[in-house]
Amino acid sequence: MEDRWDATASQLADEVAECVYCTRLIGADPSLVLHGGGNSSVKTTWHDITGREIPALRVKGSGWDMASIEAAGLTPLPIDRLHELLALDRLSDADMMRELAAARLDPAAPSPSVETLLHAFLPHRAVQHSHADAIVGITNTPGGADAVAEIYGDRVVVVPYVMPGFDLARLVQEVWADQAHDDTIGMVLLNHGLFTFGDDSATAYRRHVELITAAEQWLERHAPPDATATPPALPEVLVEDLAELRRLMSEAAGAPLVVRRHTDEVVRRFVSRPDLGDLSQRGPLTPDHVIRTKRVPMVGRSAADLASYAASYRDYVEAHRARAREDITPLDGAPRVVLDPELGMLSAGRTAKDAQIAADIYHHTMPVLARAEDHLGGYAALPAGDIFDVEYWELEQAKLRLGGSLPEMAGMVGLVTGAASGIGRACAAALLGRGAAVAGLDRSPDVAEAFGGPAWVGIPVDVTDAPAQRDAVRAAVERFGGIDVAVVSAGVFGPSRPIADLDPEQLRVALGLRTDDLLTEDD
Numbered sequence: 001m002e003d004r005w006d007a008t009a010s011q012l013a014d015e016v017a018e019c020v021y022c023t024r025l026i027g028a029d030p031s032l033v034l035h036g037g038g039n040s041s042v043k044t045t046w047h048d049i050t051g052r053e054i055p056a057l058r059v060k061g062s063g064w065d066m067a068s069i070e071a072a073g074l075t076p077l078p079i080d081r082l083h084e085l086l087a088l089d090r091l092s093d094a095d096m097m098r099e100l101a102a103a104r105l106d107p108a109a110p111s112p113s114v115e116t117l118l119h120a121f122l123p124h125r126a127v128q129h130s131h132a133d134a135i136v137g138i139t140n141t142p143g144g145a146d147a148v149a150e151i152y153g154d155r156v157v158v159v160p161y162v163m164p165g166f167d168l169a170r171l172v173q174e175v176w177a178d179q180a181h182d183d184t185i186g187m188v189l190l191n192h193g194l195f196t197f198g199d200d201s202a203t204a205y206r207r208h209v210e211l212i213t214a215a216e217q218w219l220e221r222h223a224p225p226d227a228t229a230t231p232p233a234l235p236e237v238l239v240e241d242l243a244e245l246r247r248l249m250s251e252a253a254g255a256p257l258v259v260r261r262h263t264d265e266v267v268r269r270f271v272s273r274p275d276l277g278d279l280s281q282r283g284p285l286t287p288d289h290v291i292r293t294k295r296v297p298m299v300g301r302s303a304a305d306l307a308s309y310a311a312s313y314r315d316y317v318e319a320h321r322a323r324a325r326e327d328i329t330p331l332d333g334a335p336r337v338v339l340d341p342e343l344g345m346l347s348a349g350r351t352a353k354d355a356q357i358a359a360d361i362y363h364h365t366m367p368v369l370a371r372a373e374d375h376l377g378g379y380a381a382l383p384a385g386d387i388f389d390v391e392y393w394e395l396e397q398a399k400l401r402l403g404g405s406l407p408e409m410a411g412m413v414g415l416v417t418g419a420a421s422g423i424g425r426a427c428a429a430a431l432l433g434r435g436a437a438v439a440g441l442d443r444s445p446d447v448a449e450a451f452g453g454p455a456w457v458g459i460p461v462d463v464t465d466a467p468a469q470r471d472a473v474r475a476a477v478e479r480f481g482g483i484d485v486a487v488v489s490a491g492v493f494g495p496s497r498p499i500a501d502l503d504p505e506q507l508r509v510a511l512g513l514r515t516d517d518l519l520t521e522d523d
């Protein structure tokens with residue numbers, strides 16, 4: 001693991017600033033945490049408005065990414081209250097989250113992490129937690145717990161998998177009493193991730209570097225990454241086939257999906273595996289990925305493959321729905337990741353950002369699966385029931401019942417020509433503003449940077465050049481899955497004059513017509 005600590009950071013103002021800094025160092029490394037995974041905390045003193053000094057936990061709040069967190073993203077809570085909650089025999093996660101929200105020392109602070117009580121329990125001032133690829137790569141195997149013992153000896157506490165929340169906090173208390181001692185510097189949660197801690201965040205961060213590096217070195221020795229020749233390129237796929245598959249996936253989702261194609265080397269290596277249909281169906285690296293990727297990807301590309309995927313998703317929900325504490329609302333049966341030896345990987349989501357997140361997670365998943373399968377006795381994910389518990393967690397279901405507030409054109413794809421300036425640019429902005437993903441075409445190279453974010457792709461192309469235009473449309477479909485709305489706004493206008501005086505050649509250029517468009521054989 002790369003040590004990102006910068007000596008100039010040693011003048012951090014206080015322990016909260018130091019926690020923010022270390023949290024960002026971990027968040028900046030996608031092999032440690034992806035898109036909202038992981039969290040951190042520091043125990044400190046809160047000064048309230050009447051001058052009282054309250055022992056407080058500052059813990060990462062929801063809605064903040066570790067990579068970009070600020071002090072405002074570390075929710076302050078009174079430690080005493082957290083210990084009172086920890087002493088309860090049982091507490092539903094919904095009640096726990098309500099009590100935590102009520103206990104905030106600043107009502108404007110975000111809802112604190114579901115792992116807050118665990119942070120409060122750990123008897124160290126600073127705590128850093130990640131879902132490192134190396135840890136889930138080792139612990140999702142039959143010999144995972146033994147490997148952890150071999151790598152770390154008794155320097156870490158090892159906790160079997162339990163879903164994050166009150167039950168995990170309680171389990172950690174028991175395991176801690178059995179295993180912890182003065183030289184304990186970390187805690188491995190099997191199938192989940194790593195906690196490190198210390199008197200200050202710098203120490204917790206350094207121990208993270210040390211423990212992850214040890215895991216990576218063990219992996220290098222026991223499971224060298226696949227270094228065989230570059231996998232061959234994928235065959236060209238008809239854009240119509242991609243668009244049709246997106247249409248069917250959207251139908252299965254009950255709403256339009258953005259579907260992005262990925263054909264990089266990591267993808268090609270994985271989809272060319274003869275055991276693709278088996279290995280890919282065992283489950284995610286860690287259960288919190290399920291919200292983004294579903295439990296398993298779809299393998300294949302046909303309407304029949306999709307129908308059978310949706311049917312087996314319904315079976316999975318029915319098989320496990322009795323585990324939920326309340327009646328559940330089933331999620332849609334459309335895949336969020338599709339793997340096919342010819343297509344490569346498709347990632348899907350209700351927004352371009354969601355499709356990107358699913359792809360980022362699966363890009364990390366594929367090499368971990370391959371290493372475990374090829375060198376570590378086989379990849380073994382948690383049972384489907386544990387994944388279901390997270391997918392249908394009462395808090396996630398409550399969010400669903402409140403109803404999503406996606407913009408009106410979420411999931412739709414616009415193609416806009418002449419998108420770098422004027423009316424075209426305004427149309428692209430209007431579509432993006434309504435939640436659509438937009439592919440903008442323009443002769444000007446400025447189009448690439450006309451807008452930012454995952455919902456935009458700007459493609460420099462002369463729309464009067466038919467082959468180049470076809471390539472641009474293909475690129476748009478590979479990026480977003482299809483085209484729902486087309487705005488034809490590119491135009492070249494000569495000087496203004498009465499129609500009768502127009503030069504026919506100039507008119508033809510203005511309308512974007514080429515000679516061979518006008519003189520076809522039918523003429």
Ligand code: ZN
Pocket residue numbers: 038039115129130131164192193
């Ligand atoms: Zn976690």
